[in-house]
Amino acid sequence: MIIEFATTSFKSMISFGAENLEEFTCFVGLNGAGKSSILQFLDFTSHLFRGDINKWLTDRRWDASDLHSKIASQSNVSLGVRIKTRSGRDLAWTASFNRTSMICTWEDIEDMASGELLFSLAKGRYSMPLSDVAKFEAKVSFNYQGSILSALKDDVLTPELLEIKSELSSIRSLELLSPHLMRLSHRDTALDIGVGGEKLSPFLYAIKGEARQKLVDLLKKFYPAVVDFKVKQERAGWKKLSLIEEYDGKRVEVDAKHINDGVLRILAILAQSASGNSLLLFDEIENGVNPEVVEKLVDVLRTCGQQVIVTTHSPMILNYLPDDVAKQSVRFVYRSFDGGTRTVPLFEIPKMAEKLRVMGPGEAFVDTSLSLLAEECAANDKAAAKEGDA
Structure with a gap:
């Protein structure tokens, strides 16, 4: 320390x-x-x-x-x-x-x-x-x-x-977090989310198992309607982020470009703060x-x-x-x-x-x-x- x-x-x-x-x-x-x-x-x-x-x-x-x-x-x-x-x-x-x-x-x-x-x-x-x-x-x-x-x-x-x-x-500095950058697809692997959050998608993609579930549970405490996140690996390795929201038992997938700025910022902060x-x-x-x-x-x-x-x-x-x-x-x-x-x-x-x-x-x-x-x-x-x- x-x-x-x-x-x-x-x-x-x-x-x-x-x-x-x-x-x-x-x-x-x-x-x-x-x-x-x-x-x-x-x-x-x-x-x-x-x-x-x-x-x-x-x-x-x-x-x-x-x-x-x-x-x-x-x-x-x-x-x-x-x-x-x-x-x-x-x-x-x-x-x-x-x-x-x-x-x-x-x-x-x-x-x-x-x-x-x-x-x-x-x-x-x-x-x-x-x-x-x-x-x-x-x-x-x-x-x-x-x-x-x-x-x-x-x-x-x-x-x-x-x-x-x-x-x-x-x-790790997150002083320049930008919702615009956090919405971007990214191809490379990532050890952190990047100073502006531009590597959020590949960083989340690498979180697996118990660590991933803890992150989802923590995010739900902030936004109960958000029940999961999804990172899809597309052609040439590009990784695309979306959130899963649930209302009255029905689940909908929300593309990163439509996710609220505040939700993205909280997700980025929670993900990085759990990274060690x-x-x-x-x-x-x-x-x-x-x-x-x-x-x-x-x-x-x-x-x-x-x-x-x-x-x-x-x-x-x-x-x-x-x-x-x-x-x-x-x-x-x-x-x-x-x-x-x-x-x-x-x-x-x-x-x-x-x-x-x-x-x-x-x-x-x-x-x-x-x-x-x-x-x-x-x-x-x-x-x-x-x-x-x-």
Whole structure:
């Protein structure tokens, strides 16, 4: 599980850090504060470990210059992610990404408890300990994109390095979900539904047996009339999605092009949340979803067994969180005095903590001017910076 991440010079995140993350995290804030940039940064990190940064940029219709902060002088993107492994180890990966060469020119992986350096890349050489007294070291003699770990074969990596590589490469972003894309037939096999949901049909096609039945049962809790889904493999391997609805004992098949946007979105979210990836990213989770199913959706995401990060503008999302969960999971995103995106736990801000004593999380959110709250947080940052310089 990712428990902390930080970056400098990624888009508006000129000096950003988020600590003590839980299994469910909800970012809130004004438009333009940088909530989407946070999700993009985590997705960027994942693709560093998949070694396909050029394709990632192309898919988003970006180029390398779009990664760089327009308000920072540093050219390289510095980044770090800290994870808690399944065995309980606390590991931190830090790196510097060069936008010209499209590689991490420097990387370290450290055991935070012992201080042991588990992997290092610097000045064109990489190394890792093999035992207490032996170390493997070699010159980089091959081409790669992103992290060098994306190009190293699994059989040469230690279990700790394999786990951090797997954890970070398994992040899945669903920030660009589009009903139009979800309706498309698709020919290839799919390990996920795609950033826009374009691979939903082949992803559902691959779900079989008990996992498929669980997904159908879960979908029926949201939309009782939907009793099944069907993915038909057509000529040349194209896969076409339809839903089976039942009314008064009569079943009808509904082609994907006629399925309601909200139903498609819920189906996509439920399917991906049951897939077992390490971290799921959702932007404006409430978009296109009827208010009456929002509570069920929040419950599913909180209990799906995966780490989930969402952004929202909706106080309803917060209202469906218990107070203790809201205190830990809801984070306010704002632009600080220097223009950079920053975040702070919303209900650790004194005035918000006081409101939470007498209001629900959503009520406290609605009762607050986010513009004034952002100004207050920025002023506190500026005062702290001046004190640090003194």
